[in-house]
Amino acid sequence: MSRAVIETPDASDRQAYTISDLSEEFGVTARALRFYEDEGLIAPTRRGLARIYSRRDRARLAWILRGKRVGFSLAEIREMIDLYEADEAHDIQRRVAIARCTERIALLKRQRDDIDAAIVELTDFIALARQSEP
Template identity: 65%
Template structure:
């Protein structure tokens, strides 16, 4: 288990999370992570590592950097992360609802296109004859 004061070099985090150094510097510029600087070297804390994990997960599920920042900033409100938890749950539920709506729209469009192809005398699986 890592100590509370563990420090990670930029290369270690890049390898651990499959990101580039440029991406880490971008998140630093956006003030989403705040590595300790010693000369030209950056050293990331366990907190930065946890924030990076949160950032990457948020991006994978479609949250904007602004939304991710807002959720990350709630970590420090002093209520044992309860506000962060509540807001994140609500944002996730909203994202799920929006994605379900998009999925329904996509399914409807696919069905309409397949029906259109049938009226043109071809099946969706056939190649183009045009």
């Protein structure tokens, strides 16, 4: 039983993507993608002057955006992705990633503590201010 012959080409089935393909798919500007390239995070091949992104490039981009969402700098992301390509077993890469994530979690927790402390202070202030209300 053959299924619908005409399927919407699934983005993940494609072999190659243009800069507009990926910017639309991931909701980022083409300019941002060029910026990531300048920063050494992606290296699409060229057809003439036009960038051709492979499936690997697309996967890289997905990782870049995931890293950004959780607050890693582009430099940190670049380092982790580079390690992934360099280290076949991904052994060093895994250690570094775990270390980075641990560090990041610690920072977020400290920030949460600071926020909680600020909330308490503000709440206390409101209580105090109410006492001198007419």
